[in-house]
Amino acid sequence: MKTDIILAGVGGQGILSIAAVIGKAALEDGLYMKQSEVHGMSQRGGDVQSHLRLSDKPIASDLIPLGTADIIISLEPMEALRYLPYMQSDAWVVSNSKPFENIANYPDYAQLMAEYDRLPHKIIFDVEQIAKDFGTPRVGNVVLLGAASPYLGIDFAKLENGIRSIFGKKGEEVVAINLQALQAGRKQCELNKL
Amino acid sequence: MKKQLLLGDEAIAQAAIDAGLSGVYSYPGTPSTEITEYIQQWAKTSDNKTVAVWCANEKTAVETAFGMSYAGKRTLSCMKHVGLNVAADAFMNIAMSGINGGMLIVTADDPSMHSSQNEQDNRVYGNFAMIPVFEPSNQQEAYDMVYEAYDLSEKWGYPVLLRITTRMAHSRAGVTTRPVQAQKPLHLEDNSMSKYTLLPVNARKRYKALIEAQKVFETASETSKYNRLYTVNHHTCRGVVACGIAFNYLQESYPDSFDCPVLKISQYPLPKQQLRELASLCDEILVLEDGYPIVEEQLKGILNTGLTIHGRLDGTLPRDGELNPDIVKHALGFAVTKPYNVPEVVVARPPALCMGCGHRDVYEALNEVVKEYPNAKVFSDIGCYTLGALPPFRAIDSCIDMGASITMARGASDAGVFPAIAVIGDSTFTHSGMTGLLDCVNSNANVLIIISDNETTGMTGGQDSAATGRIHAICQGLGVASEHLHGVVPLKKNFEELKNLIRQEIEYQGVSVIVPCRECIQTHARKVKEKHLKQQA
Ligand SMILES: Cc1ncc(C[n+]2csc(CCOP(=O)(O)OP(=O)(O)O)c2C)c(N)n1
Ligand code: SF4
Numbered sequence: 001m002k003t004d005i006i007l008a009g010v011g012g013q014g015i016l017s018i019a020a021v022i023g024k025a026a027l028e029d030g031l032y033m034k035q036s037e038v039h040g041m042s043q044r045g046g047d048v049q050s051h052l053r054l055s056d057k058p059i060a061s062d063l064i065p066l067g068t069a070d071i072i073i074s075l076e077p078m079e080a081l082r083y084l085p086y087m088q089s090d091a092w093v094v095s096n097s098k099p100f101e102n103i104a105n106y107p108d109y110a111q112l113m114a115e116y117d118r119l120p121h122k123i124i125f126d127v128e129q130i131a132k133d134f135g136t137p138r139v140g141n142v143v144l145l146g147a148a149s150p151y152l153g154i155d156f157a158k159l160e161n162g163i164r165s166i167f168g169k170k171g172e173e174v175v176a177i178n179l180q181a182l183q184a185g186r187k188q189c190e191l192n193k194l
Numbered sequence: 195m196k197k198q199l200l201l202g203d204e205a206i207a208q209a210a211i212d213a214g215l216s217g218v219y220s221y222p223g224t225p226s227t228e229i230t231e232y233i234q235q236w237a238k239t240s241d242n243k244t245v246a247v248w249c250a251n252e253k254t255a256v257e258t259a260f261g262m263s264y265a266g267k268r269t270l271s272c273m274k275h276v277g278l279n280v281a282a283d284a285f286m287n288i289a290m291s292g293i294n295g296g297m298l299i300v301t302a303d304d305p306s307m308h309s310s311q312n313e314q315d316n317r318v319y320g321n322f323a324m325i326p327v328f329e330p331s332n333q334q335e336a337y338d339m340v341y342e343a344y345d346l347s348e349k350w351g352y353p354v355l356l357r358i359t360t361r362m363a364h365s366r367a368g369v370t371t372r373p374v375q376a377q378k379p380l381h382l383e384d385n386s387m388s389k390y391t392l393l394p395v396n397a398r399k400r401y402k403a404l405i406e407a408q409k410v411f412e413t414a415s416e417t418s419k420y421n422r423l424y425t426v427n428h429h430t431c432r433g434v435v436a437c438g439i440a441f442n443y444l445q446e447s448y449p450d451s452f453d454c455p456v457l458k459i460s461q462y463p464l465p466k467q468q469l470r471e472l473a474s475l476c477d478e479i480l481v482l483e484d485g486y487p488i489v490e491e492q493l494k495g496i497l498n499t500g501l502t503i504h505g506r507l508d509g510t511l512p513r514d515g516e517l518n519p520d521i522v523k524h525a526l527g528f529a530v531t532k533p534y535n536v537p538e539v540v541v542a543r544p545p546a547l548c549m550g551c552g553h554r555d556v557y558e559a560l561n562e563v564v565k566e567y568p569n570a571k572v573f574s575d576i577g578c579y580t581l582g583a584l585p586p587f588r589a590i591d592s593c594i595d596m597g598a599s600i601t602m603a604r605g606a607s608d609a610g611v612f613p614a615i616a617v618i619g620d621s622t623f624t625h626s627g628m629t630g631l632l633d634c635v636n637s638n639a640n641v642l643i644i645i646s647d648n649e650t651t652g653m654t655g656g657q658d659s660a661a662t663g664r665i666h667a668i669c670q671g672l673g674v675a676s677e678h679l680h681g682v683v684p685l686k687k688n689f690e691e692l693k694n695l696i697r698q699e700i701e702y703q704g705v706s707v708i709v710p711c712r713e714c715i716q717t718h719a720r721k722v723k724e725k726h727l728k729q730q731a
Binding site: 010011023027032033034035036037038039043044045046047059060061062063064065066067078079081082084085086087088089102103104105106107108111112115 | 197199201224225227228308309361362364365366367368439442443445446449518519520523530531532533534535536537539540541542543544545546547548578581585655
């Protein structure tokens with residue numbers, strides 16, 4: 001078993017919380033894991049990415065080689081496309097459809113979506129819209145994780161345990177909302193799968 | 195023992211804690227910051243007496259750590275690569291005197307300059323100071339090396355340098371920890387005055403001792419478990435030297451086993467015998483090292499056989515930038531295939547000052563006034579406010595090294611630049627700006643210095659700033675006239691006031707200092723959150 005995951009987004013969106021949940025789940029599954037993160041300069045609203053590698057064998061490189069990633073999970077539609085060179089031909093792209101426009105020359109939305117039309121497998125939907133149903137847009141990350149969950153090579157139940165252990169210290173209520181958000185994301189996967 | 199998922203930085207921190215650390219003294223800098231932060235978090239929750247603090251700069255940090263080592267305790271000092279330039283005077287001379295309690299200095303280098311002004315390779319410093327350098331290839335090794343480095347440092351009587359890169363610092367993997375050791379008791383050496391007093395008469399003896407110690411360091415490298423020769427059972431054309439994290443990229447290309455001899459190097463000085471042995475097994479050597487072509491250069495002298503050496507110098511690998519699995523794969527002659535390219539619609543997304551940041555208000559006012567002075571030059575410095583170089587502000591003309599804003603403004607002013615304006619952050623000011631300000635005052639330089647005070651070290655994630663609450667007193671103490679020392683809150687409603695102050699002090703012939711002060715909104719938000727969590731608990 002091997003899953004190479006690229007997490008993408010804009011500094012401040014919180015892609016690392018997704019990585020944290022997957023990491024906990026992978027550890028519980030007895031998998032090897034390496035995850036490289038971006039700290040520092042780019043966190044101020046620049047593009048950020050994280051390479052997350054899971055395997056049942058020891059992992060050598062902290063970075064995913066080009067053309068080999070199995071899935072891109074992105075909190076922002078343009079940011080997902082930035083990492084296409086890492087993707088193997090049959091990979092999945094799971095992305096939020098809502099642009100984060102903090103630059104003057106943000107591309108035309110229709111053109112952006114035309115690029116998605118070319119991809120073999122994608123799930124793209126407005127994550128914040130779903131998150132709003134939970135009364136807190138902050139669960140958007142977990143909704144997105146739910147949508148990506150069938151492609152990670154990790155049991156859904158293990159991801160749920162990951163949520164319990166990451167959010168546990170914030171109280172029962174927060175855990176419950178995030179578990180529901182994970183389920184809601186999973187449902188979106190079925191609805192939006194292309 | 196159970197595996198923990200740790201960043202390279204956290205693995206280093208945990209190892210130092212487990213090795214009986216008594217004090218860490220550092221100055222923040224990406225990618226080293228999380229080491230000290232991790233120890234600070236731990237120190238809060240346990241009843242040990244470990245000191246874990248930020249110092250005014252890297253030099254004060256290293257010297258303080260050294261003072262603790264003098265008293266027999268285990269110490270640590272962490273910094274980014276350029277921080278070691280600031281601490282270099284201390285660093286070079288501590289190698290001369292040697293240490294008492296185990297002392298480890300961590301340099302976190304930043305090839306590809308993810309968050310830095312240059313990509314200097316501080317293995318050079320280890321060689322320069324003639325002390326052992328460790329360069330881990332993965333997080334577990336980082337942990338093990340630090341855990342063992344304290345014993346070695348004490349056995350050898352010298353400090354040890356640990357060199358990591360951004361990728362190692364900020365990558366997470368499972369790490370198995372070892373038993374916690376007790377802290378060392380206070381223990382002073384007998385008759386140590388001549389060791390620690392580097393008068394020429396003593397220094398000459400210490401230097402001979404340091405030269406003598408090289409044999410010990412070299413033997414340690416030859417026998418180190420971190421340096422390992424992997425052989426194959428036939429002579430091959432190629433052999434590979436892989437240093438530090440480059441070894442992982444090499445392994446990525448050979449998931450099962452190597453098809454040629456490989457020497458993994460993670461401890462310096464270089465193991466010359468092992469290098470010669472590798473050379474005897476092949477016809478040419480490829481050197482993989484993240485940073486400068488240091489091993490590649492030294493190897494030519496060590497072998498001195500005219501054997502072909504490939505690496506960054508002959509163009510087999512790029513001369514600059516971080517290595518990665520693809521660059522290494524390509525250098526090994528394997529094809530790198532990628533089915534997709536970055537679509538053209540994707541544009542760059544550079545970092546920017548946060549919305550609501552006080553530095554924004556400062557630059558907006560400064561830009562308006564500077565428009566009135568076509569020859570104005572704004573010398574800036576290092577911190578979040580350096581982002582004022584990018585659109586929409588384009589407000590600054592320079593950023594070189596910490597503190598250079600004030601000193602460059604003075605030099606340019608002496609040369610006739612008017613107005614010569616410096617913009618510096620609060621932490622940078624106490625790091626290296628104060629001495630430059632004293633120079634300005636002593637020469638009555640015609641400069642305007644804006645200390646944009648956000649009461650934190652913002653760029654590196656909001657560590658305490660040594661300047662907080664002290665800037666006015668420091669400026670006064672250094673001799674800035676009270677009439678030309680102003681405070682203001684950088685908010686929209688004070689826009690005109692700030693502009694007027696800037697214009698007025700540009701016109702004043704002499705040293706003036708304006709201190710716009712408003713807390714960084716990120717640090718503020720974090721503090722509110724922490725307080726909230728504490729109240730809940
Ligand atoms: C010698 C050196 N040490 C550390 C750093 C890392 N560094 C870059 S910016 C910065 C913080 C500056 O803080 P401050 O001046 O208060 O500005 P702010 O980021 O808060 O706006 C640090 C520590 C560096 N570039 N050079
Ligand atoms: S982190 Fe603080 S100082 Fe830096 S840009 Fe944001 S608000 Fe400004």
